[in-house]
Amino acid sequence: MVKKQAYDNVPGNLYDKYNTPNPIARRMVAGFRASFVDLVLRTHVKQVYEIGCGEGELSMELLRRGFDVFGSDLESSVIDIANDRSIAEGFGKRFIVADIYDVNPIDVSADLVVCCEVLEHLPDVGQALSVLGRMSRSWLLVSVPREPVWRILNVARGKYLGSLGNTPGHIQHWSSRKFLALLEDYVDIVEVRRPLPWTMVLCRPKRS
Template identity: 50%
Template sequence: MKVDVGNVVGNAEAKYDHPNPIARRLVAGFKRAVGDLYLRTCPESVLEVGCGEGLLADSLIRLRRPARFEACDVDLSRLAPDLHPDLTFQTASIYQLPHADRSVDLVLACEVLEHLEDPAAGLRELARVARRAVLISTPWEPVWRLLNLARGRYVRTLGNTPGHIQHFSRRALLRLAETRLRVVEVRRPLPWTVILGEPR
């Protein structure tokens, strides 16, 4: 996944299908938290922004299939094979989503805001498009970096994952969310923060 201005915003490591059993367990907790909040909203239309390989969208649509499930990213070259056939993908930037105001029941952006030069502008666009709910998540800092260091990853950058240019504590992400959303629920699967909110 790449940001529109050419910055690398992801890494080559498998995020949702990691070979390490501890990492798989952590990711399972993340997916469970996101899935629970997704099901809570009962959306008939969904837009995932910053979909990367499309694996999160694939797991969500298999939990509950809405009438329309779209996913977008600025670079769709890394889409996984054999994704659910009812998913539709398009190239789009979080800063300029090709959707009308209040046109999608649920808009989600998981593991996206930490890659943005201007996360407030990205969140503003998510809230503009959302009719009922916005679901966001970011790594929980500094725990994320400490866990990277504990497993010997990204030591030269003190555990910072390539492409992470914002670092959100739980309080910082909540403060950002509250600028555009009425926060409904916060989940804390280690080492992430997941927030469901209603657009203001």
């Protein structure tokens, strides 16, 4: 099993896309959030678990809409922020520090499992998808940056030029076609959205 120390120097959210003042970036993030909410609503579930919740932006969106949401992230600093936000809005402590590779699907499961902007950071994506599939009782919602559009947009805004626009910590890179081909080995794809510059997929885990 891959342990946390194999990738604990990987940066997380270097760019606060949810609160950026840039109007173009804000429009793209609005498209991401709209696709995310639409796909979640399509599942008609109430119980959600978010892997890689970060500061809790997506989880808080769902909590405010009446979903029963819990989540986890690798970094304790962002979990503290997520719990502070959740407690301040009256939802209590909802988030824990956990490594995706060490999550026990027997102990942690939900009708819908969300994993957005996480897989591109992981060294063993297949193992992660296997864990996510076992965690999900019914639905899985995942998203990743869409390449090469992601890098092109970074270069256009003058970021990470030395690495040709690759965001630090992104060790996996997929076009929509390649990402869907990867997913097909682990899930049944239900719907695909492509809010610029992401690929977002609603799936059902395969059952043997």
